[in-house]
Amino acid sequence: MQNLFYQSFDIERRDNPGAANPEDYRSPFQQDRDRIIHTGAFRRLQNKTQVFFSGEYDFYRTRLTHSIEVAQIGRGICQRLQSVSDLLDPQDYFIDPDLVEACCLSHDLGHPPFGHTGERVIHRMMKPFGGFEGNAQTLRLLGNTAFGEVKGINPTRAMVDGVLKYKTLYGELNDPENHFIYDDQKVWLDFVLASRPFPEEAKPGPKRDAQKSIECQIMDWADDTAYCLNDIADGIQAGFLTIEKIEKWAAQQTLNDHEGKLVEDLLENVIRRNRIESTIGYKIGQFIRHTELQEQDHFLADVSNRYKYKLIIPKEIKEESKLYKRMAFEIVFRSQQMRQLDRKADIILSRLFEELALHYMRPEPGRGKDHYQLLSTEEEERIFANGLTQNERARLVCDSVSRMTDGVVRRNYKRLFEVDYGSIGDLVTG
Numbered sequence: 001m002q003n004l005f006y007q008s009f010d011i012e013r014r015d016n017p018g019a020a021n022p023e024d025y026r027s028p029f030q031q032d033r034d035r036i037i038h039t040g041a042f043r044r045l046q047n048k049t050q051v052f053f054s055g056e057y058d059f060y061r062t063r064l065t066h067s068i069e070v071a072q073i074g075r076g077i078c079q080r081l082q083s084v085s086d087l088l089d090p091q092d093y094f095i096d097p098d099l100v101e102a103c104c105l106s107h108d109l110g111h112p113p114f115g116h117t118g119e120r121v122i123h124r125m126m127k128p129f130g131g132f133e134g135n136a137q138t139l140r141l142l143g144n145t146a147f148g149e150v151k152g153i154n155p156t157r158a159m160v161d162g163v164l165k166y167k168t169l170y171g172e173l174n175d176p177e178n179h180f181i182y183d184d185q186k187v188w189l190d191f192v193l194a195s196r197p198f199p200e201e202a203k204p205g206p207k208r209d210a211q212k213s214i215e216c217q218i219m220d221w222a223d224d225t226a227y228c229l230n231d232i233a234d235g236i237q238a239g240f241l242t243i244e245k246i247e248k249w250a251a252q253q254t255l256n257d258h259e260g261k262l263v264e265d266l267l268e269n270v271i272r273r274n275r276i277e278s279t280i281g282y283k284i285g286q287f288i289r290h291t292e293l294q295e296q297d298h299f300l301a302d303v304s305n306r307y308k309y310k311l312i313i314p315k316e317i318k319e320e321s322k323l324y325k326r327m328a329f330e331i332v333f334r335s336q337q338m339r340q341l342d343r344k345a346d347i348i349l350s351r352l353f354e355e356l357a358l359h360y361m362r363p364e365p366g367r368g369k370d371h372y373q374l375l376s377t378e379e380e381e382r383i384f385a386n387g388l389t390q391n392e393r394a395r396l397v398c399d400s401v402s403r404m405t406d407g408v409v410r411r412n413y414k415r416l417f418e419v420d421y422g423s424i425g426d427l428v429t430g
Helices: 028-037 040-047 063-084 097-106 115-129 134-145 157-163 183-193 214-237 243-251 257-271 273-289 315-333 336-360 377-383 390-403 406-417
Strands: 292-295 309-312
Touching: 028 097, 028 157, 040 063, 040 406, 063 097, 063 214, 063 273, 063 292, 097 134, 097 157, 097 214, 115 336, 115 390, 134 157, 134 183, 134 390, 157 183, 157 214, 214 257, 214 273, 214 309, 214 315, 243 257, 243 315, 257 273, 257 315, 273 315, 336 390, 336 406, 377 390
Parallel strands: none
Antiparallel strands: 292 309
């Protein structure tokens, strides 16, 4: 069955665009999804922080389980739109759920160890060399380093576009903290946009980043749905969101009647903790059921149906999502325990990165007299290859650090800086 929603433009790949295996029974988007699942980067998400650091508890979400949940929600949104929207035809004109699943599964591939704390630390260290951003690193993995850290998965144009939450280059902003892609990724931006310039009104920053394909919009809302609701669930199960803390927090807010009712419902579920998962499941379904599709004018609508439509979320649902995010941030993330853990993660990752920078990111290329091996032989060979600039070597070091899981960072830190840690058994790298 041919899906007329997509054309050859959407399934084209940047490398060997005309190559196709006639014996492959999968669609191009199924190939994208399958390649992601079989990467080391995807497997490493099982030991990367979502909210609570890896190893703190055994029931909460990691980046891997979060990504799987986002993929399920994304497919659910596709099914919802396919079944109710007059703009689609379930037989031959619909948003491909395999493509959306691929985008959702890969949306966090580039996130570093220790969650958003890790992202802030690495960005601080990489500012002189073009910065660090989780979404930009995801694009780098898909396009350059996912397989064997030397080549990407050669994704389709629609797949690249589906994970491209930001379309603003680092150099187009004034010392940004996040929401950009790397300057050398303009080649991927040109590929996605067929080298078309942005309209005058789409200035660098939020207005430009709002130029999202429908699959990227679905992925973004699926991600919002998963983390705003599941952060609440994990916070309750871990004991951070208690009746007393929620009541105290609510008393300090200016809540409208709808928001007050949402807080009351949440308090009831905290009392009856065995209902948390089922209640969150119902809420996820509610967030999916309220999605609608609407036609729009867009400067890329003539080359791809992916830009003919926008995802519509009712105002009250968006406000509910924002309420849960605010609650989780102010009660969980700003708690004394979490801020102490964030500080510890900052110290560990900063010192490890500084040591790597001392050996691999010096202005002059090559190994210094005080050099000792901190990375694998393969990584060192790439970093010390002839002709690389300091910025290019820094980006390779950044790849190595951001690739590490929480546990690998801790072990490397202990091996380097803790006197009483280290044995032959400890020398096996993660």
